[in-house]
Amino acid sequence: MAALKGGYRFRLFEGTPEGTVAAHRVGGRVVVPLAQGEGYAALPVVSPGDAVAAGQVIGTPPAQVGSPVHAPIDGVVRELAVKARAKQPWAIVIERDAGKAAPPAPDTRCEWTAAAPEALAEALTHAGVAALVPGGMIAPGLARVLVAVCVHTAPLLPRAGAVYAGRENDLVTGGRILAKALGAQELCFAVGRRDRAFAAALAGGGAPRVAAIDEVYPGEHPKLLARAVAGGAADVVCVSGRAALAAYDAAVKGAALINVRLCLGGAGLARPAIVDARVGTPLGELCADRLAPGREVRYVAGNFLTGVAVPPEHPVTRDLECVSVLPEDRERRFLEFMRPGARKDSYGRTFLAAFLKRPLAGDTNLHGELRPCINCGWCEDVCPVGLMPDLLMKLLRIDQGEEAEALALMDCIECGLCSYVCPSKLPLHEELARGKRAVREELAQ
Amino acid sequence: MIGRLRRILDYLLRVTRENPRLSPVHPAVDAIDTFLFGKGDVTAGAPHVRGHMDVKRFMSVVILCLLPCAAWGVYAFGWRVAALIAVSYIFGVGVEAIFAGARKETLNEGAFVTCLLFPLTLPPTTPFWVCAVGIVFGIVFGKEVFGGTGYNVFNPALVGRCFVYISFPRHMVGGVWTNPIPGAAGGFAAWDAGVDAVTSATPAHLTTLQECPVPFGDLLFGLASGSVGETLRIWIVAAGLILALTRVASFSIMISTVIGAFVTAAIGHHAAPSAWPCGAMGVLGGGLLFGAVFMATDPVSGPRHPLTRWLYGLGIGAISVLIWMYSGYPQGVMFAILLMNTAAPILDHFAIRRRYRARRAPA
Numbered sequence: 001m002a003a004l005k006g007g008y009r010f011r012l013f014e015g016t017p018e019g020t021v022a023a024h025r026v027g028g029r030v031v032v033p034l035a036q037g038e039g040y041a042a043l044p045v046v047s048p049g050d051a052v053a054a055g056q057v058i059g060t061p062p063a064q065v066g067s068p069v070h071a072p073i074d075g076v077v078r079e080l081a082v083k084a085r086a087k088q089p090w091a092i093v094i095e096r097d098a099g100k101a102a103p104p105a106p107d108t109r110c111e112w113t114a115a116a117p118e119a120l121a122e123a124l125t126h127a128g129v130a131a132l133v134p135g136g137m138i139a140p141g142l143a144r145v146l147v148a149v150c151v152h153t154a155p156l157l158p159r160a161g162a163v164y165a166g167r168e169n170d171l172v173t174g175g176r177i178l179a180k181a182l183g184a185q186e187l188c189f190a191v192g193r194r195d196r197a198f199a200a201a202l203a204g205g206g207a208p209r210v211a212a213i214d215e216v217y218p219g220e221h222p223k224l225l226a227r228a229v230a231g232g233a234a235d236v237v238c239v240s241g242r243a244a245l246a247a248y249d250a251a252v253k254g255a256a257l258i259n260v261r262l263c264l265g266g267a268g269l270a271r272p273a274i275v276d277a278r279v280g281t282p283l284g285e286l287c288a289d290r291l292a293p294g295r296e297v298r299y300v301a302g303n304f305l306t307g308v309a310v311p312p313e314h315p316v317t318r319d320l321e322c323v324s325v326l327p328e329d330r331e332r333r334f335l336e337f338m339r340p341g342a343r344k345d346s347y348g349r350t351f352l353a354a355f356l357k358r359p360l361a362g363d364t365n366l367h368g369e370l371r372p373c374i375n376c377g378w379c380e381d382v383c384p385v386g387l388m389p390d391l392l393m394k395l396l397r398i399d400q401g402e403e404a405e406a407l408a409l410m411d412c413i414e415c416g417l418c419s420y421v422c423p424s425k426l427p428l429h430e431e432l433a434r435g436k437r438a439v440r441e442e443l444a445q
Numbered sequence: 446m447i448g449r450l451r452r453i454l455d456y457l458l459r460v461t462r463e464n465p466r467l468s469p470v471h472p473a474v475d476a477i478d479t480f481l482f483g484k485g486d487v488t489a490g491a492p493h494v495r496g497h498m499d500v501k502r503f504m505s506v507v508i509l510c511l512l513p514c515a516a517w518g519v520y521a522f523g524w525r526v527a528a529l530i531a532v533s534y535i536f537g538v539g540v541e542a543i544f545a546g547a548r549k550e551t552l553n554e555g556a557f558v559t560c561l562l563f564p565l566t567l568p569p570t571t572p573f574w575v576c577a578v579g580i581v582f583g584i585v586f587g588k589e590v591f592g593g594t595g596y597n598v599f600n601p602a603l604v605g606r607c608f609v610y611i612s613f614p615r616h617m618v619g620g621v622w623t624n625p626i627p628g629a630a631g632g633f634a635a636w637d638a639g640v641d642a643v644t645s646a647t648p649a650h651l652t653t654l655q656e657c658p659v660p661f662g663d664l665l666f667g668l669a670s671g672s673v674g675e676t677l678r679i680w681i682v683a684a685g686l687i688l689a690l691t692r693v694a695s696f697s698i699m700i701s702t703v704i705g706a707f708v709t710a711a712i713g714h715h716a717a718p719s720a721w722p723c724g725a726m727g728v729l730g731g732g733l734l735f736g737a738v739f740m741a742t743d744p745v746s747g748p749r750h751p752l753t754r755w756l757y758g759l760g761i762g763a764i765s766v767l768i769w770m771y772s773g774y775p776q777g778v779m780f781a782i783l784l785m786n787t788a789a790p791i792l793d794h795f796a797i798r799r800r801y802r803a804r805r806a807p808a
């Protein structure tokens with residue numbers, strides 16, 4: 001297995017959840033986005049005032065590519081939320097209401113070993129699992145090799161074994177179900193090299209193949225995994241372990257995808273945790289009794305390298321796996337850059353933290369000022385796909401998009417590492433992503 | 446204490462912003478403020494958390510590694526050396542501030558390194574005005590004319606050094622070297638070495654004159670004559686290791702420079718033992734080690750690609766020995782680095798072309 005060139009092994013950050021999974025109390029009001037995960041956004045099939053049951057379909061996709069959206073709780077549709085200047089609603093708001101009797105939710109349970117792949121694919125799509133599969137579609141023949149990704153290399157995440165604890169067998173079964181529905185001949189579980197007990201549990205549960213992946217960010221990126229696991233062959237489809245679990249729940253338990261297992265991490269939380277939460281729960285509500293007191297925080301949906309900052313009202317979606325709650329740190333400290341830095345992470349080993357084992361601080365401060373590139377080459381060192389991010393950025397800045405393309409701009413997987421390490425604080429990742437979009441738009445025309 | 450400093454800075458910032466007559470100094474005050482307190486900016490988007498390294502710390506590490514060299518310079522050659530460094534800082538940072546103000550940019554921390562590097566390459570007897578002219582020339586023509594830090598093709602400290610070397614040879618070659626000041630207190634108890642100590646030749650001269658070379662021990666432990674900062678070679682080696690370990694400077698450049706010099710000198714010595722220094726002398730003589738660790742590794746003016754870094758270093762090492770042997774300039778390393786600075790972009794260009802051609806072939 002080819003070791004990753006570049007990449008970065010993140011050490012433990014303060015606020016990394018660990019231990020057992022907690023269940024979050026289901027709230028009385030949920031906001032269910034119509035676009036969740038892969039595929040087209042769904043169109044609502046309910047109207048305000050309708051009674052709905054947990055698991056009932058409340059939105060259907062306009063085309064083959066996409067999956068229905070389900071009501072996460074029993075209750076009444078209050079509103080179809082429309083964003084300013086938009087025509088289509090973006091979410092359905094449901095409130096718990098004891099007064100109205102809801103129709104029973106449909107059941108997607110099927111005898112998966114006996115079922116035809118097509119029927120299985122339909123059942124999984126109906127349960128919403130397709131939202132977790134690249135392309136938003138489940139149908140036989142879409143994959144030859146299915147890789148279930150059960151490794152975390154991003155910061156603020158526990159070992160994957162802790163997240164799937166107690167469900168290893170379901171994970172293996174779910175992987176097989178999904179592989180059958182996708183027509184995959186090979187099924188592989190990608191597990192962290194240090195997550196040995198978990199790998200053993202999967203193997204013991206009957207996993208046909210368990211591939212050990214170095215915990216070097218961004219090792220779980222599909223492009224890198226496909227290379228590591230299947231030698232870069234085409235028709236390799238990587239899905240999260242969550243998709244396998246959802247497939248298990250759908251086919252064996254008949255449950256639609258309305259529950260997600262989330263890692264809540266970050267120094268903005270006093271009590272980080274792995275929680276089971278309902279789709280539609282606002283992040284602010286989810287984290288309310290876990291926040292560190294007296295700190296202004298930023299909610300990031302996803303890990304802090306690639307995720308997006310969202311307001312606290314932002315709801316949990318079915319494709320969400322982690323939330324980073326980061327302290328906003330605007331404080332100006334005297335001669336900050338000269339301090340020993342026992343908890344400061346850096347690619348350069350000039351802080352004490354490089355030689356200590358203490359959890360690292362992760363806040364939103366820039367930790368320096370924007371400066372011209374000093375050509376240190378760190379961005380190139382860490383780039384997992386072997387690009388020269390600084391050169392690409394300089395080319396894009398002088399409108400040399402074509403030259404940048406010739407230097408493999410489009411290979412960038414937008415992992416964010418280049419910006420993370422840059423001592424000049426240049427927004428490399430952002431500008432490269434923008435450059436890629438521009439190239440793509442040009443191609444589309 | 447810090448609270449009061451904060452209030453004074455806030456006051457100065459406000460006054461220089463609001464008073465049109467004081468506004469020219471606003472960038473300078475702003476630079477000091479930023480240097481001391483940072484900006485407190487937060488990230489605008491992904492990645493939401495950034496690594497803690499910044500350019501200030503980057504440059505501080507280099508300065509910390511240079512300080513023992515400077516301190517040894519004072520110990521060996523007297524307090525005059527400290528004054529030389531001060532002159533370099535006053536004039537160097539001054540020009541830098543003027544340019545930063547004119548460009549409406551903040552002061553660049555790289556200048557603090559340049560202003561320390563430059564005097565360390567001078568003979569201890571260099572007149573102050575030569576030092577001032579050199580650093581100003583180096584910063585203006587080595588850096589600012591190219592567009593400032595990050596765009597310079599040459600190492601600005603070396604541009605300044607080269608300029609004074611060619612323009613004022615009377616103060617740069619010949620009887621400008623002094624032996625280290627003897628005694629336990631050494632230079633800490635003296636202003637300079639005095640007229641008596643002058644005229645001792647640098648080790649580089651000694652070998653070309655085929656006299657008995659200085660013992661290696663003296664060279665390593667800073668007991669030989671030479672430029673202000675280059676004599677404590679044992680520390681320079683340690684500093685090189687520190688810089689490489691902290692990833693501040695490229696180890697491949699340092700080691701390849703040393704190898705280049707060693708091999709070239711060894712080959713020459715093998716062919717003409719009486720005229721050429723041996724391999725070790727090629728490395729330890731003159732400013733080669735200092736140049737390899739602190740000058741060649743300047744990231745802005747050096748190459749980026751792993752392969753070209755090796756070529757670059759080997760080239761510097763070889764050329765500096767050749768210049769030393771064939772032109773009589775004992776400071777060959779200076780010209781060698783400037784020469785290879787010129788070659789760096791071309792080397793990188795070909796290496797990058799090769800790499801991306803190889804990359805697209807199998808796809």
Ligand code: SF4
Binds near residue numbers: 385416418419
């Ligand atoms: S964001 Fe792109 S260029 Fe930057 S390190 Fe990641 S893959 Fe490389």
Ligand code: SF4
Binds near residue numbers: 372373375380
């Ligand atoms: S990490 Fe930043 S400063 Fe260093 S080469 Fe890349 S862009 Fe330039």
